[in-house]
Amino acid sequence: MNNNVVIGLEIHAQLKTNTKxxxxxxxxxxxxxxxxxxxxxxxxxxxxxxxxxxxxxYTVMSGLALNCTISRYSKFDRKQYFYPDMPKNYxxxxxxxxxxxxxxxxxxxxxELRKVRIHRIHLEEDTGKLxxxxxxxxxxxxMVDYNRAGTPLMEIVTEPDISSPKEARxxxxxxxxLLRYLDVSDGNMxxxxxRCDANISLKNPDGTLGTxxxxxxxxxxxxxxxxxxxxxxxxxxxxxxxxIIIQETRHFDERDSTTHSLRTKEEAHDYRxxxxxxxxxxxxxxxxxxxxxxxxxxxxLKKYFRFIEELGIGKNDASTLIFDLKxxxxxxxxxxxxxxxxxxxxxxxxxxxxxxxxxxxxxxxNVFTPLYLKEILDLIDEKIISIRQAKEVVxxxxxxxxxxxxxxxxxxxxxxxxxxxxxxxxxxxxxxxPKAVQDFLKGKKNAVGFLVGQLMRExxxxxSPEMSNKIINEILNELSPKE
Amino acid sequence: METKKFTIGxxxxxxxxxxxxxxxxxxxxxxxxxxxxxxxxxxxxxxxxYAYKSVESLSFDEIDSKPLWGVPVAIKDNMCVxxxxxxxxxxxxEPFTPIYTATAVxxxxxxxxxxxxxxxxxxxxxxxxxxxxxxxxxxxxWDIDRVPGGSSGGSASAxxxxxxxxxxxxxxxxxxxxxxxxCGVVGFKPTYGTVSRYGLVAFASSLDQIGPFATKVKDVEAxxxxxxxxxxxxxxSHPYVFSPVDKNIKEYKIGIVKELYETEGFDSEVLDSLxxxxxxxxxxxxxxxxxxxxxxxxxxxxxxLVATSEASSNLARFDGVRYGLRVEGKDIIETFLQTRGxxxxxxxxxxxxxxxxxxxSGYYDAYYLKASKVRTLIVNDFEKAFGEYDCLICPTSPTTxxxxxxxxxxxxxxxxxxIATIPVNLAGLPGISIPVGLDxxxxxxxxxxxxxxxxxxxxxxxxxxxxxxxxxxxxxxLLGGR
Numbered sequence: 018m019n020n021n022v023v024i025g026l027e028i029h030a031q032l033k034t035n036t037k038x039x040x041x042x043x044x045x046x047x048x049x050x051x052x053x054x055x056x057x058x059x060x061x062x063x064x065x066x067x068x069x070x071x072x073x074x075y076t077v078m079s080g081l082a083l084n085c086t087i088s089r090y091s092k093f094d095r096k097q098y099f100y101p102d103m104p105k106n107y108x109x110x111x112x113x114x115x116x117x118x119x120x121x122x123x124x125x126x127x128x129e130l131r132k133v134r135i136h137r138i139h140l141e142e143d144t145g146k147l148x149x150x151x152x153x154x155x156x157x158x159x160m161v162d163y164n165r166a167g168t169p170l171m172e173i174v175t176e177p178d179i180s181s182p183k184e185a186r187x188x189x190x191x192x193x194x195l196l197r198y199l200d201v202s203d204g205n206m207x208x209x210x211x212r213c214d215a216n217i218s219l220k221n222p223d224g225t226l227g228t229x230x231x232x233x234x235x236x237x238x239x240x241x242x243x244x245x246x247x248x249x250x251x252x253x254x255x256x257x258x259x260x261i262i263i264q265e266t267r268h269f270d271e272r273d274s275t276t277h278s279l280r281t282k283e284e285a286h287d288y289r290x291x292x293x294x295x296x297x298x299x300x301x302x303x304x305x306x307x308x309x310x311x312x313x314x315x316x317x318l319k320k321y322f323r324f325i326e327e328l329g330i331g332k333n334d335a336s337t338l339i340f341d342l343k344x345x346x347x348x349x350x351x352x353x354x355x356x357x358x359x360x361x362x363x364x365x366x367x368x369x370x371x372x373x374x375x376x377x378x379x380x381x382x383n384v385f386t387p388l389y390l391k392e393i394l395d396l397i398d399e400k401i402i403s404i405r406q407a408k409e410v411v412x413x414x415x416x417x418x419x420x421x422x423x424x425x426x427x428x429x430x431x432x433x434x435x436x437x438x439x440x441x442x443x444x445x446x447x448x449x450x451p452k453a454v455q456d457f458l459k460g461k462k463n464a465v466g467f468l469v470g471q472l473m474r475e476x477x478x479x480x481s482p483e484m485s486n487k488i489i490n491e492i493l494n495e496l497s498p499k500e
Numbered sequence: 501m502e503t504k505k506f507t508i509g510x511x512x513x514x515x516x517x518x519x520x521x522x523x524x525x526x527x528x529x530x531x532x533x534x535x536x537x538x539x540x541x542x543x544x545x546x547x548x549x550y551a552y553k554s555v556e557s558l559s560f561d562e563i564d565s566k567p568l569w570g571v572p573v574a575i576k577d578n579m580c581v582x583x584x585x586x587x588x589x590x591x592x593x594e595p596f597t598p599i600y601t602a603t604a605v606x607x608x609x610x611x612x613x614x615x616x617x618x619x620x621x622x623x624x625x626x627x628x629x630x631x632x633x634x635x636x637x638x639x640x641x642w643d644i645d646r647v648p649g650g651s652s653g654g655s656a657s658a659x660x661x662x663x664x665x666x667x668x669x670x671x672x673x674x675x676x677x678x679x680x681x682x683c684g685v686v687g688f689k690p691t692y693g694t695v696s697r698y699g700l701v702a703f704a705s706s707l708d709q710i711g712p713f714a715t716k717v718k719d720v721e722a723x724x725x726x727x728x729x730x731x732x733x734x735x736x737s738h739p740y741v742f743s744p745v746d747k748n749i750k751e752y753k754i755g756i757v758k759e760l761y762e763t764e765g766f767d768s769e770v771l772d773s774l775x776x777x778x779x780x781x782x783x784x785x786x787x788x789x790x791x792x793x794x795x796x797x798x799x800x801x802x803x804x805l806v807a808t809s810e811a812s813s814n815l816a817r818f819d820g821v822r823y824g825l826r827v828e829g830k831d832i833i834e835t836f837l838q839t840r841g842x843x844x845x846x847x848x849x850x851x852x853x854x855x856x857x858x859x860x861s862g863y864y865d866a867y868y869l870k871a872s873k874v875r876t877l878i879v880n881d882f883e884k885a886f887g888e889y890d891c892l893i894c895p896t897s898p899t900t901x902x903x904x905x906x907x908x909x910x911x912x913x914x915x916x917x918x919i920a921t922i923p924v925n926l927a928g929l930p931g932i933s934i935p936v937g938l939d940x941x942x943x944x945x946x947x948x949x950x951x952x953x954x955x956x957x958x959x960x961x962x963x964x965x966x967x968x969x970x971x972x973x974x975x976x977x978l979l980g981g982r
Contacts, residue, residue, distance in 0.1 A: 056600050060817045062593065062701040063580045063602060067735045095813055097859075101832050106816035159832075161821065289859035291868055294705035294810055296735055 025177035037167035039066030058167035060104035080117025102145035115139035124191035182245035350387035522570030566612030592843025602699025619654025649679030674921025677933035681896035681946025692928030696731030755791030755889035805871035812855030896946035
């Protein structure tokens with residue numbers, strides 16, 4: 018952590034509503050350009066906006082999850098500027114009365130619980146997209162796709178509480194995870210459904226704040242961290258070589274991880290905000306806030322502490338689980354099915370994750386259910402299958418999409434625990450391998466492993482490893498000269 | 501057909517007893533328009549073919565379920581009708597054809613009305629004379645050298661010339677009532693929110709209101725009861741349900757707005773006409789008194805700050821990117837500038853600049869915010885007055901129709917012609933103008949009746965009672981030749 022760095026973030030998250038902020042058009046992506054448009058989102062003359070109630074609810078949900086105060090009286094305002102992909106040439110946004118204010122988000126950074134304050138959260142509409150033919154500077158014409166125009170956009174503004182690029186990344190990671198838990202945004206930075214601008218300044222030697230620079234266009238958590246690292250170095254270098262930092266907006270270039278000046282603040286817009294007269298002010302009642310608050314899901318940090326404190330899971334495993342809601346839910350389901358939490362975690366983060374990844378399916382896809390894991394753990398406990406066989410069964414479940422018990426029935430996977438049979442076979446193997454016995458007698462303990470392996474091979478892997486080990490050891494010990 | 505009988509009530513009666521068919525009425529409408537339209541210029545677009553087709557699809561079985569069955573209606577050309585140009589009498593929208601119909605228009609059509617054309621207006625409804633139309637100036641049927649008022653001058657003149665028995669207008673600061681007054685017809689601006697604004701090209705969203713023109717109060721009432729009510733497409737629309745009242749004139753306590761009586765600038769003949777109304781009301785046993793609205797004097801400046809601020813924002817969408825006029829420049833900024841520079845007329849530009857200035861940082865508090873606060877004071881004045889009076893009355897306009905060109909170079913004097921109507925929009929109240937007499941030049945004088953919010957039925961009932969006492973039967977001399 019660097020006490021001289023001051024970072025604040027502005028995050029735009031597209032909300033996962035089915036329809037746009039002010040009309041009934043679909044919000045889906047990748048559709049044919051200008052196929053999800055109507056008179057309202059195209060701002061045709063005479064069209065009027067009508068607010069999406071779900072988007073308001075999602076914003077209030079996010080505010081509550083981020084410990085904000087929810088405004089009981091809010092309104093929409095118009096933010097005016099001319100831009101070809103903005104149909105009305107004003108954006109319906111919020112100015113002085115946003116839905117949420119004064120919250121915070123807690124997250125771990127270097128094993129320490131950090132808190133970053135949230136200044137405000139407001140709701141606005143997204144713009145369309147300009148598509149340039151060829152190079153942006155050279156192209157003769159630009160085309161506009163208005164499919165995105167009017168998509169609900171939630172803007173979260175932090176206080177300048179972040180003091181390192183890493184912390185910024187972890188904050189964004191936690192925030193994204195939180196929004197995914199709330200199921201209000203898919204938080205996909207690469208696809209632009211979550212966008213982040215950073216304001217960064219270095220403190221002067223006397224402790225006062227230096228000039229603030231804004232960085233835009235960071236398309237991943239990694240590039241956010243890189244951009245900030247570059248910018249800290251750049252600013253330190255400018256200051257140490259006697260220069261001054263100018264207030265400007267800089268663009269992050271992914272290709273060489275540098276930032277470039279986009280525009281200086283002198284060109285700042287006069288947005289001429291005024292209350293949107295086409296929409297009535299939004300009144301949110303105590304009952305509504307209460308009802309949304311009661312329906313909030315368990316949030317990542319709370320889940321993390323519950324996994325550790327109530328279920329006895331290790332910190333690292335708990336973090337891995339909560340970073341993926343589907344994984345965490347799968348784990349919770351397993352615990353509900355009475356799986357031992359520690360065993361469940363081992364299997365989930367081990368073999369199951371391996372196969373989920375390999376088969377490219379999600380934990381909630383019902384191919385491998387929590388009940389299956391319970392069956393497998395029971396089969397091991399009942400000594401019907403070995404751990405090794407259990408791994409084989411897991412693989413088969415993903416292939417055959419059947420229950421573990423059906424699979425062991427069909428494929429005859431079962432461990433041999435018939436003691437008499439195992440002793441007879443073991444004796445035969447010991448007789449057939451005099452060299453191994455000699456080695457053992459000479460003190461080479463790994464000869465035991467070799468003989469157990471032979472026994473396994475003889476039984477096609479079905480012998481109980483535990484019993485095999487015990488029997489071989491007993492036989493060999495009997496052969497040892499008695500002192 | 502007798503022009504005096506060219507009302508909704510008479511038409512429906514004729515249809516029911518089969519003395520006339522909607523087709524015959526359309527024949528009459530279009531032949532009349534062809535005869536007199538060259539002198540009046542009410543219409544930007546005539547929809548003859550569409551109208552005849554619509555008539556064919558009318559079923560006589562529905563005459564009782566559709567209150568405007570077979571009633572020809574003209575639509576102000578700032579309201580969208582699917583498939584027909586909606587120009588707002590502006591070059592920038594000249595090529596624009598909407599793919600949707602304004603809710604109010606759709607409700608008229610659903611009630612059986614036959615749209616016959618789109619009427620001329622001051623560009624984007626900004627003006628008080630219809631001289632700001634980018635296409636042509638409409639004439640007042642009472643004297644074709646005079647203006648019909650504005651901005652709904654096309655609609656008012658179409659009803660005055662008896663081209664149609666019903667027309668729609670939009671009223672942001674008096675654009676229905678003032679031309680109704682100038683043209684000797686009835687024009688009604690309902691309570692803000694009772695009629696959906698969806699499909700009305702916005703001028704100033706917090707003031708705009710759609711309303712009807714007709715020759716009789718009963719007819720505007722019939723139209724209003726059809727077009728009013730909640731619309732899911734306009735979130736500021738109100739779930740208002742119109743129910744007519746029939747109260748005796750004696751039951752009303754009426755306030756005469758002192759500030760719109762004593763102030764200079766009101767023609768003596770206009771005031772004489774008001775005095776005549778007052779005398780008749782008193783003789784009918786109606787309580788009439790002077791009442792004061794102390795902040796009314798600030799209405800004009802407040803209006804021109806609020807309306808232009810909203811207009812500057814509402815008109816920002818006309819940039820040549822998606823529809824309407826586009827004048828190519830060397831880059832996108834140049835295209836914006838060229839398109840807007842050539843597309844908008846001077847009055848529209850003046851108001852966009854005024855509004856942009858009023859909203860810009862450093863001026864917002866002094867202008868827009870201050871205006872919003874004074875607007876609240878004006879609303880409070882009305883509220884206080886309505887604690888005592890059922891309706892307020894005043895002249896609709898300080899003068900009768902003025903000559904074309906008289907005020908075109910003096911925007912401030914033009915703005916003054918809306919001094920009595922503007923406060924009603926600022927407060928969102930229902931207001932109606934009815935003809936109550938003629939001045940010495942034979943030009944109609946209008947009386948404005950203002951009511952409490954959502955008491956539109958009271959306003960209409962009271963207007964209807966005065967109408968029957970006054971019994972205004974005069975018609976433009978133009979029609980004498982019929």
